[in-house]
Amino acid sequence: MSAVVANKDHMDVVIVGHVDHGKSTVIGRLMADTGSLPEGKLEQVKAMCAANARPFEYAFLLDALKNEQAQGITIDTARCFFKTEKRNYIIHDAPGHIEFLKNMVTGAARAEAALLVIDAHEGIQENSKRHGYMVSMLGVKQLAVLVNKMDLVDCSEETFNSIQTEYTAFLNELGVEPTAFIPISAREGMNITENSDSMPWYTGMTVLDQVDSFNKLRGEADKVFRMPVQDIYKFTAEKDDRRIVSGTITTGRVSVGDDVVFYPSMKESTIKSVEGFNMAERDTAEAGFATGFQCTTQIYIKPGELMVRKEDLQPHVGRRFRCNLFWMGRPPLVKDKEYKLKIGSTNVSVQLAEIHQVLDASELSSIENKGQVDRHDVAECILETARPIAYDLRNDIEATGRFVIVDEFEIAGCGIIIESLTDEGSLLDEHIKEREYAWETGSVTLEERYEKNGNTGKLIIVHGVYGCGKRRLAKQLEHALFNEGYRTYYFGISNFFEELDHDARMRDRGREDHLNRLGDLARVVTDMGTLLITTVTDADDFDMDKLKRLNEPNEIFVINMGENNFGSYKVDVELEYRPEMEEAIASVIAKLKEEKILLK
Amino acid sequence: MNQLDELEAKSIHILREAYREFKNLCMLWSIGKDSTVMLWLARKAFFGHCPIPLVHIDTSFKIPQMIEYRDRLALEWNLNMVVGQNKPAIANKETFPDGKIDRLSCCKALKSEALKHTLSGEWERVRLNHTKGEYEVDTNTEPYTGVIVGVRSDEEGSRSKERYFSPRDQANDWDVDDQPPELWNQYKTAFAPGTHLRIHPLLDWTELNLWEYIQREEIPLVDLYFDKGEGTRFRSLGCGPCTTCVESTATDVATVVEELRSGKFANIAERSGRAQDKDDGGGLETLRRDGYM
Numbered sequence: 001m002s003a004v005v006a007n008k009d010h011m012d013v014v015i016v017g018h019v020d021h022g023k024s025t026v027i028g029r030l031m032a033d034t035g036s037l038p039e040g041k042l043e044q045v046k047a048m049c050a051a052n053a054r055p056f057e058y059a060f061l062l063d064a065l066k067n068e069q070a071q072g073i074t075i076d077t078a079r080c081f082f083k084t085e086k087r088n089y090i091i092h093d094a095p096g097h098i099e100f101l102k103n104m105v106t107g108a109a110r111a112e113a114a115l116l117v118i119d120a121h122e123g124i125q126e127n128s129k130r131h132g133y134m135v136s137m138l139g140v141k142q143l144a145v146l147v148n149k150m151d152l153v154d155c156s157e158e159t160f161n162s163i164q165t166e167y168t169a170f171l172n173e174l175g176v177e178p179t180a181f182i183p184i185s186a187r188e189g190m191n192i193t194e195n196s197d198s199m200p201w202y203t204g205m206t207v208l209d210q211v212d213s214f215n216k217l218r219g220e221a222d223k224v225f226r227m228p229v230q231d232i233y234k235f236t237a238e239k240d241d242r243r244i245v246s247g248t249i250t251t252g253r254v255s256v257g258d259d260v261v262f263y264p265s266m267k268e269s270t271i272k273s274v275e276g277f278n279m280a281e282r283d284t285a286e287a288g289f290a291t292g293f294q295c296t297t298q299i300y301i302k303p304g305e306l307m308v309r310k311e312d313l314q315p316h317v318g319r320r321f322r323c324n325l326f327w328m329g330r331p332p333l334v335k336d337k338e339y340k341l342k343i344g345s346t347n348v349s350v351q352l353a354e355i356h357q358v359l360d361a362s363e364l365s366s367i368e369n370k371g372q373v374d375r376h377d378v379a380e381c382i383l384e385t386a387r388p389i390a391y392d393l394r395n396d397i398e399a400t401g402r403f404v405i406v407d408e409f410e411i412a413g414c415g416i417i418i419e420s421l422t423d424e425g426s427l428l429d430e431h432i433k434e435r436e437y438a439w440e441t442g443s444v445t446l447e448e449r450y451e452k453n454g455n456t457g458k459l460i461i462v463h464g465v466y467g468c469g470k471r472r473l474a475k476q477l478e479h480a481l482f483n484e485g486y487r488t489y490y491f492g493i494s495n496f497f498e499e500l501d502h503d504a505r506m507r508d509r510g511r512e513d514h515l516n517r518l519g520d521l522a523r524v525v526t527d528m529g530t531l532l533i534t535t536v537t538d539a540d541d542f543d544m545d546k547l548k549r550l551n552e553p554n555e556i557f558v559i560n561m562g563e564n565n566f567g568s569y570k571v572d573v574e575l576e577y578r579p580e581m582e583e584a585i586a587s588v589i590a591k592l593k594e595e596k597i598l599l600k
Numbered sequence: 601m602n603q604l605d606e607l608e609a610k611s612i613h614i615l616r617e618a619y620r621e622f623k624n625l626c627m628l629w630s631i632g633k634d635s636t637v638m639l640w641l642a643r644k645a646f647f648g649h650c651p652i653p654l655v656h657i658d659t660s661f662k663i664p665q666m667i668e669y670r671d672r673l674a675l676e677w678n679l680n681m682v683v684g685q686n687k688p689a690i691a692n693k694e695t696f697p698d699g700k701i702d703r704l705s706c707c708k709a710l711k712s713e714a715l716k717h718t719l720s721g722e723w724e725r726v727r728l729n730h731t732k733g734e735y736e737v738d739t740n741t742e743p744y745t746g747v748i749v750g751v752r753s754d755e756e757g758s759r760s761k762e763r764y765f766s767p768r769d770q771a772n773d774w775d776v777d778d779q780p781p782e783l784w785n786q787y788k789t790a791f792a793p794g795t796h797l798r799i800h801p802l803l804d805w806t807e808l809n810l811w812e813y814i815q816r817e818e819i820p821l822v823d824l825y826f827d828k829g830e831g832t833r834f835r836s837l838g839c840g841p842c843t844t845c846v847e848s849t850a851t852d853v854a855t856v857v858e859e860l861r862s863g864k865f866a867n868i869a870e871r872s873g874r875a876q877d878k879d880d881g882g883g884l885e886t887l888r889r890d891g892y893m
Contacts, residue, residue: 010603081754081806088603090804102781106763109783138783230613231620235649238678244647248613248785277648278817288601290612292647303620328781342786404786411781411788 009216010088014107014140016131017117022148025186026117027080027093028058030207033193036082037061058186086212094131101130101376102328105414108135113142113179113214115207120159120183121152124167130376132167136176137326137378138414139398142214143171144180146207150199151185157201180210220287224312225252226392226400228344229262229305233292244275245307246292247345250399252309253286254293259310262301263390264317265540266567268310269295300565304346306390306400315390315400320353320426322419324394325405326378329412333373333405339412341385343403349386349512350405353427356380373413380418384427386512387542394418432549435520441527449529454599455486457526459518459551460533461544463571464561469578470535473561473585478533480585486598488531491521515543519550526554531597541569557597559588604813611638611801612645613785614764615748618799619645619652621789622746626682626719629654631666632837633821634750637810638802640819643677652748653680655725657718659710660690661697661839669822674728681728682738684718686710697841710839719744719796745796754806766798767791774798808860815853826851835865 015023031037041061049056080091092107108114114135118128135143145167153159164181171178182191183202190196193208205213230247234240254260258271274285275292285291306315327333333352341350358370359378373379392400394416405413423429450456460477462470471492478490518534525532536543544566548556560566562577573591575584592598601609618625627642627650629635642650656670674681689695689709696706717723721741729736751762763779765787780788791797802810814821827833832845848864850856859865 008603010606103779106781106783109781230616233646235646235651238649240647240649242647246616248609275647277644277646286601288606288609290609290616290645340790402784404783406790409788409790409792411783411786414781414783 008083008088009086010090011113011214011216012090012092012111013113013115013211013214014092014094014104014111014135015115015117016094016104016108016127016135017146018119018122018125018127018131021117021119021122021125021128022059022186023115023117024059024093025057026115026146026148026184026192026207027091028061029186029189029192030091031061031080031082032058033189034082034084034208084208084212089211101134104131105134105138105326105328108138108140109414111135111140112217113144113211114140115144115146115211117146117148118163118167120147120149120156120163124163124170128167129170132171132176133174133378134326136171136174137324137416139402139416143176143178144182144207144210144214145178147181147183148186150183150190151188155183155190155196155198157199160202179214180204182207182210220251220399221253223251223287223397225254225307225309226250226315226397227254227307228346228400229301229303229307230345231303232301242275242294243298244292244294245301246290247307248290249285249287250344251287251397252312253284254309255285256283260295260307261310261314262299262305262307263315264388264542265301265305267299267301269297269299272296300563304344306344306346313396315392316420317388317390318420319385319388319423320382320421321391321417322356322380322382322421323403323415323417324378324380325373325413325415327373327375327413329407329410330375331407331412332375333379333407333413335371340406341383341389341403342406342411343389343391344400346389348389351384351386351427352381353384354382356382382421391417391420393420428546428549432552435523446527446529450599453487453529455481455488455529455531456597457529457554458531458597459522459526459547459554459556460531461547461556461558462533462535462561463537463539463558464577465538465563467578468561469581470537470561473559473575473579473581474533474535476581477585477588480589481531481598486531487529488533489525490533491518491525492534515546516550519547522547522551522556523554526551540565541567544569557592557595604809604816607805607809608641608644608813610804611641614787614799614801615642615645615652617787617789618746618748618765622797624742624744625746625748626653626655626744627748628715628750629656629670630750630837631656631662631670631822633810633814633825634752634802634805636819636821637805637813638748638750639677639679640817641801650677650679653682655682655684655718655744655747657711657714658683658685659714659839660685661695661710661841663824663837663840665824666822666837671728673820675730675733678730679728682718683726683735684714684723686714686717687724689713697839703842719747743796745791746799747796748799748801750802751800752802752805752807752810762800762803763788764800764803765789766800767795768798769795808857811853811857811860815857821853825856 015027017023032042045060046056049060080093082089082091092111094104094107116128116132116135118124147160147163150160160183168178182204183199184191184207186192190198191202191206193206195206227247227249229245233244233246234242254271256271256273259268260271261268272294274282275294308315335352337351339350341348355370355373357380358367358373373381394401398416401417403415403417404411405415446456462474464470475490478488481488522532544558558571559573559575560571561575561579564571564574573588575587589598627638629639639650639654642652673679686709694700695710696703714723718725720743725738726735727738753762763782765782766774766779767788768774788797824834824837827849831847831849833848833850834843835846837843848859850859
């Protein structure tokens, strides 16, 4: 009865290195020598080799796929399970060929430690350097370098030292301190699980001991609390009234009674309970756990927001930031193209605003004036999201500063935010500047139009959730105003989007475009002295501020129907959900007159 | 936080992500221990409920206790239970147990083909009516574009290459050479129309992990996994004709856990009793490329 086994630590380790330097052999050997192979498997592979008249190789244990055995290249990250007395390991065998860098990234991003294999005979190659850089960029802090195939260089201490010196210099330039260098031969079993007699000059650890000496990442629970809201559940169909804010806690811990804030909406509440199924009642939850909470107040927040404790360091909120990123997609990262940024549980449209530097990862040389980021490049650049997001900087809380970029359904890039920037000089600013610069007005002034028509131009927004009666109100308002002689026009572009996302769960680029076009259109129509009436579903402070900016110098007038979920934005008229129409119209017109939007 | 906690948290995260991102989502339930743990994880993720429909591909050769157990849990846990089947093949006895075709072709017809066409909505689905307590033809024929499957990396070679969110094209084919990168809890959740995704929450779980979790949570299992007095039990549950028993006197979860940890099964592959694996070059890869689980 070994209770020790169940409570053993476990660790993810990734093995990287240039193609054919022997990673798969290292793993195969490790698994075989520690007795971690299932009985069936070793015999199976040996039998297959014999049947095909091929000499058995340890790497074959991993090449489970027919395709691979033919080509002799590990195509993807195979997960191998192996165990020592101390731990259970998942070893990720990452491909060594540059073509499969994105597969290597998948394995490395999960790892707490890395083994980098260099062929002593061939020396340091392109991917030896590239993988070293990637592993550090992906946040793996523990790296042991295995100088393999020592049997092919007569176990020469000199060769080993020269590789160690050269590669250490390379890593130091990246700010990476390697944990260890170990001379090995995976094929001959030297220094893998036992110290080899052929290299008496080496007195360091074997690979096995080195792996056991890697430290588990600890301390995530001691950092400040961060939880991306993954979803909010209310299973009323199952007669369950609880409204549960759910997600996986990235860092820190939170308890019942703690005051919390959600970003970017900045809504506040307090933790009422920690929820779970088949779980002992608890009043605290900490990093690593996928959990859920009920709050004391029913605040209106959405999936994608970042939950933090009120008394802790607050995250940044913004649309422009400087970052380091690595590009994996085949089409390069270019400006003037829409991508999606996924950070925490947020998913927003993003554009490349500026490129500061592009680093060729293997040479570490900076390429000047490059207008795009090619596949496998690392770049420092400025990204701009369509809406504000909440994040932390790499130097504060790394985990909530990491993001991926999606290009046409594929994850094409990954990166980390290093600096927060203001919106000044943003793409929206640029757009407005260009638009206004090209604007030529006639000689009829706004005042003249006002006198003649009896109203100023105004964008009148009727806002509310799906089904609250916005369109009916908007159209009847248009008619009422028209009958009284004012210049007015109802513009019904919103209908299309209401159908698509009445669930209001996910914002997509279509909606941003819609609002942008509405803003630009309103700018013209209100300048014409017309009351442009439209409906907008389920907007937030940022949407309204954007419409306001796009419509400047003319103001907007907002009618809210039903529950008011805005944070800081002040609407002009509050109406009920599905109100009595005549009364509602009358109160709107009264307010318009009060604001002197209507003259008569 | 121990290893089981870590595995559980990751699986829950993946299930919640899938639920949020996919309109037409389903979960495959083979009634075996793996997919039952997965179903339990869904109840964990959704606080006691399972809002995702469950799909069982019934080859008609499963041991009867499994079907009884399925329906009992479906009613008890208020599950949205959907069953699909390759009715024509079974009716015409074009199966391995009926002696007409070999094992691989039988798996292909009764499992892969049935799966493909049940997911797409082309073949008839039946759904459990909770008020009547019986199955009736399902009026929903929309294709499922997100399919949650309980495969694990350690089961056999080709599955070790899988991703948590793994694209499949229209023909249900798996392009194993060109898979998306997955990092920092970010997954491929957007996909082109006409393709769909397989979601694998159990990828990192070993057989031992599953049994330890079953023990910890006291998850109800079909009793075929335990010795009922004959000194044999099932370690892996496929169809009756193609799954062999192992010798074991384990009568409960705790003994099964012990067998795996340090006893007789500590080093023997779980699927070594599955005849079809040996027939497919030892790797199940051909079947999996064509859409098998």
